Amino acid sequence: MKRIAVLTSGGDAPGMNAAIRAVVRRAIYDGVEVYGIDHGFQGLLEGRLKPMTLGSVGDIVHRGGTILQTARSEAFKTEAGQEAAVRVLREHDIGGLVVIGGDGSLRGAEALHRRGVAVVGIPASIDNDIAGTDESIGFDTAINTVAWAIDKIRDTATSHERTFVVEVMGRRSGHIALWAGLAVGAEAIIVPEVPFDLDAIARRLVQTKERGKRHSILIVAEGVMSGAALAREIERRTGFETRASVLGHIQRGGTPSARDRLLAGRLGSRAVERLLAGQSGIMVGIRGEAIVDVPFADVFRGEKPLMASLIELARMLSI
DSSP, X not given: OOEEEEEEOSSOOTTHHHHHHHHHHHHHHTTOEEEEETTHHHHHHTTOEEEEOTGXXXXXXXXXXXXXXXXXXXXXXXXXXXXXXXXXXXXXTOOEEEEEESHHHHHHHHHHHHTTOOEEEEEBOTTOOOTXXXXXXXXXXXXHHHHHHHHHHHHHHHHHTOEEEEEESOSSOOHHHHHHHHHHTOSEEEOTTSOOOHHHHHHHHHHHHHTTOOOEEEEEETTTOOHHHHHHHXXXXXXXXXXXXXXXXXXXXSOOOHHHHHHHHHHHHHHHHHHHTTOOSEEEEEETTEEEEEEHHHHTSSOOOOOHHXXXXXXXXXX
């Protein structure tokens, strides 16, 4: 294999640039040419490939977002679009492809693998909802960003003796809410995966008020309900002045944490190593501290559950 390509797709995540850097530099170290594909699978269909050099990835390891940019492509979801993508790769003599992104991006990678393209995926998603890996690139930065924001919100909540509801990202997954909620000591963490009782939550908030606590913080994943809707329900049940704060896309941006940069470097290097070893149809991930190869079939076999031990810990500490 003399030439490979790399693209980022789907939602951006802090650390994607560090992964691109690792792919490019590891490939060049091994004597392989690297091409970057702008705007994900849509850019692939449009033939937007460009050669990458050591200089192309200089001074990007600390930057959020993705220098290759990202886009969603309806055309690529069709069989005709996928066949066209294969033709573009062959026309440019690309022997292997690294796809950096979340579930949808990895499914796109699998589609190309089924059509004979050598593909390795790298999980990058702030939601951390990709099965087969303990962590996805961007998750650590996202929960640190949420914790940073809630620490600021807590100051005003205390000053005004208010209850605050903080809405975080997670349409189908509560990983951000659970991990960040534990980190900031939230009174309640509401996620799609776990049933909840608003009346019970309201009673607990009243009890904490009665024992002298001047504020309360609740975290809700966007897939459960909006922060504004939850704030109204809490205020109606408790009579407490309640405000909602939606963190939104601030969770996607910012300088990646050292942990995300290191993870991105390890996964990017491993992806190139696996391609050059003749492997395809896999995602590289991390379990414990070990980098592992996970067949796409295992990645898509089921959803990634929340850690039961963390759910129980949140329940015990929120009394």
